Amino acid sequence: MMVTDHDIDSIRPVCASLSTCVAGQVDYVLMVGLHLPGCRPAECDALLCLGDRGEGYPTRLFFAQEITPPKPYNLNWNARGVHILGRSWYAYSWKVPAGLSVQETLQQHLRPLQ
């Protein structure tokens, strides 16, 4: 999957800056300061992984730290401190299918935090 300028523009409103990288044939979108209204923290760096890293998640959203959602929700943080592209990341178990747009993919991954 190639991340197009249209994809980037569609998610630009929700974070301070965006950059992309391809590694292991998987596209990654690095979102610096992703806005997470009502969460603790309210902003966090995040890494959107637009491919399966072998764990059975077609796509995955990683955060620079664990996030507390606005409503009590038992998130299963089953990726803790995983090392991807030079940084450590955290992710809860949440399956979002492949084939959606980048914007839809991100929206679906953020549903537990809304």
Add this chain to the structure above:
Amino acid sequence: MTVHVRLTSALYKDIRADLERPHEFAAERVGFAYGRQALTSSGVLVIVIAFDPVADSDYEDDPSVGARIGAPAINKALQRAASLGAAAFHVHAHLHAGPPRFSRTDLAQLPPVMEPFAHIVSNQTRGLLVFSDDDCTGLAWVPGERSSRRVSAVTVVGSPMQLIGVRR
């Protein structure tokens, strides 16, 4: 701050084999090695993953030096570094055992050859490597620094592993 270079034994073997080929009139052969850097706690690591020999036709006949290459060869190397977004090193060999040294001519003429790479790929280290039969010496310019640094170690990764160059 240390500068450490790593390359696979397969690439090292290819580089050595190329540099040892005779040339019609040049006493030494030259090439450019490309890679990417990683910042580590002690300094910079340069992982070399490709080598392009200078084409035979790009040498200039000058008996006063071991090898002279002109603008076409350097431009090709600049384009390659730009297209890869790569660290770039000028590479040649002194065919003897033991630690090689840059000659006075090397130190006068090679840094200006590598200067343009700083503008083409400003976020990657550039430098010079000279191999001997069993050792290596290098100089590197790390992004943001004007003066060169000695390459502190060169590791040839493979079976067997070779730890050459000055060890920190």
Add this chain to the structure above:
Amino acid sequence: MTTERTSRQSFLGDHSDDQFARVSVAVLGLGGGGSHIVQQLGHIGFSRIGICDPDVAEESNLNRLVGATEKDVEVGARKVDIASRMIKGLRGTAKVQVLFGRWEEHANTIADVDLIFGCLDGYAARRDLESFARRHLIPLIDIGMDVHRADGAAPQMSGQVIVSMPGGPCMWCLNYLNNVVLTREAEKYGAAGPRPQVVWPNGILASAAVGIAVDLLTGWTQQRPPIYLELDGNSLTLAPPARLALYDLQKPCRHFPADDVDHHGDPVFKVR
């Protein structure tokens, strides 16, 4: 240069002592496997050793943690300090880098080493460590063991030593890592419970790993060291898995292409 201390290992070559003194290694994970490795490195003469682990010694470790004592458990000694004590006791001049915490927290330091011994738990951890090692062109020697219990049958003990050499086959090429094991592990996260661990298979695996490292550094066998050994802990055999004969080990690794700049060094993100 051979000394009195290393006179019995002079067969490794005239320059072997220098190699052991010059090379820098890291042992990531100082449990049953890693503690064995550390002890052997100290004995042989490795002098630049990074040791990394986030844990302290507990009662349940004493059945296998080489170098640990009851006193260590009593005071909650860090595993890194136990390992450091062991190395320094064998070689006071050794440069030991104590890295307390998860290896990811010390990635910038580990990137400097010439060789990594991976003694971590789990497939995902191995996946990430191998990816890091390949990106920094560092050979990785991985070890691990497990015991599977099936109803009515004897427990099955197994283990592995895998050498992930940049340019050569990776754990994915060797099918040690695959989507099945990673997915299964992700589904079981948090429910795994304590894994069975005992000292003697760890010793077998650690010894093989150190032996491979010594061969990589000295070339004393004048052969390529094995890249994949499987332990059958029930029959106590350590051998290349039979299925290895089906793989073309000369084929370039397609998971970590050796000639792709984007797979090496610090990741370069394109600002959009």
